[in-house]
Amino acid sequence: MPETVIQTRKLTKEYVREDYHVFALKEADIEIGRGEFVALMGPSGSGKSTLLHCIAAMDRPTSGEILVLGQDLSSLNERDIAHWRNVHIGFIFQSFNLIPVLSALENVELPLNLTALKKQERREHARNALELVGLGDRLHNLPRQLSGGQEQRVAIARAIVTDPDLILADEPTGNLDAASAQEVLNMLSRLNKEFGKTIVMVTHDPHAARFASKIRYLEKGELLPDGRTPADWNLPAAEATSG
Amino acid sequence: MRIPFSYNIRNLVVRKTTTIMTALGIALTVAVLLSVLALVNGLQTSLRSSGDPKRILVMRKGATAELTSGVTRQAFQDLKFKPGIARDSAGQPLASLEIVTVINLPSVDSEAGMNVTTRGLLQPGIEIRNLKLAEGRWFESGRRELVVGKGIAARYPDARLGGTLKFGKGEWTVVGVVDAGTGPINSEILGDLNQVAGDLNRMEGLSAMWLVAEDEITAKSLINSINDDVKLTAQAKSEVEYLEAQTSSAAPIQFIGIFVSLIMAVGSSFAAMNTMYAAVSRRAREVGTLRVLGFSKGSILTSFFLESLVLALVGGVLGCLLALPLNGLTTGVGNNLTFSEIAFNFRVGPDTMATGIVFALVMGALGGLFPARSAARKEILTALREI
Ligand SMILES: Nc1ncnc2c1ncn2[C@@H]1O[C@H](COP(=O)(O)OP(=O)(O)OP(=O)(O)O)[C@@H](O)[C@H]1O
Ligand SMILES: [Mg+2]
Helix, strand or coil, X not given: CCCEEEEEXXXXXXXXXXXXXXXXXXXXXXXXXXXXXXXXXXXXXXXXXXXXXXXXXXXXXXXXXEEECCEXXXXXXXXXXXXXXXXXXXXXXXXXXXXXXXXXXXXXXXXXXXXXXXXXXXXXXXXXHHHHCCCCCCCCCCHHHCCHHHHHHHHHHHHHCCCCCEEEEECCCCCCCHHHHHHHHHHHHHHHXXXXXXEEXXXXXXXXXXXXCEEEEEECCEECCCCCCCCXXXXXXXXXHHC | CCCCHXXXXXXXXXXXXXXXXXXXXXXXXXXXXXXXXXXXXXXXXXXXXXXXXXXXXXXXXXXXXXXXXXXXXXXHHHHHCCCCECECXXXXXXXXXXXXXXXXXCCCCCCCCEEEEEEEECXXXXXXXXXXXXXXXXXXXXXXXXEEEHHHHHHCHHHCCCCEEEECCEEEXXXXXXXXXXXXXXXXXXXXXXXXHHHCCCCCCECEEEEEECCHHHHHHHHHHHHHCCCCCEEEEEXXXXXXXXXHHHHHHHXXXXXXXXXXXXXXXXXXXXXXXXXXXXXXXHHHHHHHHCCCHHHHHHHHHHHHXXXXXXXXXXXXXXXXXXXXXXXXXXXXXXXXXXEEECCCCHHHHHHHHHHHHXXXXXXXXXXXXXXXXXXXXXXXXXX
């Protein structure tokens, strides 16, 4: 077993309103090792995003424990969490979330503004990251001058520019056409295989899930045991896991 | 500053219509404030620059203005030979007995007319003030002739060279125009003491006395000696001191102007606040994204706050530009001490503009604080979900 990067115990997130009570996450236990590429699957509302947000410390669980890179996230204050996220997490959104008024290069450079790097070095790092995702010739384009697939590649460059330990992606191909999705998945796969990045990716798409080294399923907030697929799910989990 | 400044600048440029509208609101407010400051500034400069510490004004004890003062011819005879008074080339003391009144003249600005100070003076009164004619000639004693200040000639059609004015016991002819720079004489009408006093039936009820000391040090001892002279029952002041006291006549204008600009400032702050709240809500998802990238609540707050300040700065600069054409513009203001008009130039100086910019920044700060705080306080997930 490689070094554990993510470990949760009885991780629970409850939403209670007057006429409404839901377990977005119910006593989820998951362990992810360094260098793994895990796909999180499950029906809409099953808690995939919630789990990802808890791992990124964007959300606080109602109860349970969560250790990411050996750090107990509940012990950090707001400021430390922001810094921790900047250093350790690269997050990729379904809708890219680039800053519209900043160029590709500036978007990628953004997280580096929080580091001690000098302006020149930041530019250099950002350019390298964009070249890595094949956008070395679109440095000065604004997001609206790029295709969806290119925008998501800029977002990937932004997620990896700080060289984080963990890359988290919430339906990164959800807004993309098949060809662009393929490119993005190839890229994530390459980051995992060549650069040894640990990746957790939420997806609805069985095809996308095949790029992962392991698939975990959620149902109504509950994490199904390793290797188990929902009964009405037609994707054979074993196939992906063995790949 | 962690979030690059260009992020704010470009957002201001992207929503240029709102930016310009908000900045214009701030600009107008600043322009109103600057006009008031320019007016007060100009008035003070005008009054102060013409003061000469050697020139001494003698009025009745307790009088604050020539118009309400009263002195007798006997007092003038006693005063004229005090030591320390400068003399003209003929050896006569430079001292002038004067009468001051106001007459109402129709002006270019006001149909109802404005009160203009009219002064009857003795010959030395001209040399005392170093008055130089710009046009025409001096009045002659024993005739209904007048010389007007340049500011008066410009603003009262009847008081132009060759014009006639009706007051006292008949018609007076304007025979000259005097250029007194920014001094108070620029806004006055001058005539021969005895002619004016006679027409007003005030041969004994004269107003004040002016004199010039040999030098500044003598001026001080001369003032003391007049003030200590129990027989005179008069009080002497240097011209500088007298004019400085008169700048208080600008106080009500200053008060109303500042009051109006403060009310406008409240409005402009709310406009800025509204603009910034809209910006925060439009960019909620960006705020969430920045937080996910590792930016703290503090840097979000700073970023939006700075954006509001920049917006206000644009307004402040625009406001200065709007107020700049006022610089040098001539106008008159009623002087509640002398019940007459003082003509002067608006002055928009660097310090006035700096005040305007600071004023704008305060509006930006007040308008930006709450929106910036609300942006910083957003929960990451809530922010990301907003469209
Ligand atoms: N802020 C919230 N208030 C109330 N309920 C919430 C909130 N956020 C999430 N939930 C609920 O928690 C459950 C899990 O939500 P989550 O977003 O994790 O699902 P998901 O698996 O990512 O779904 P999808 O595939 O549609 O993105 C859902 O039932 C959702 O309605
Ligand atoms: Mg989701």
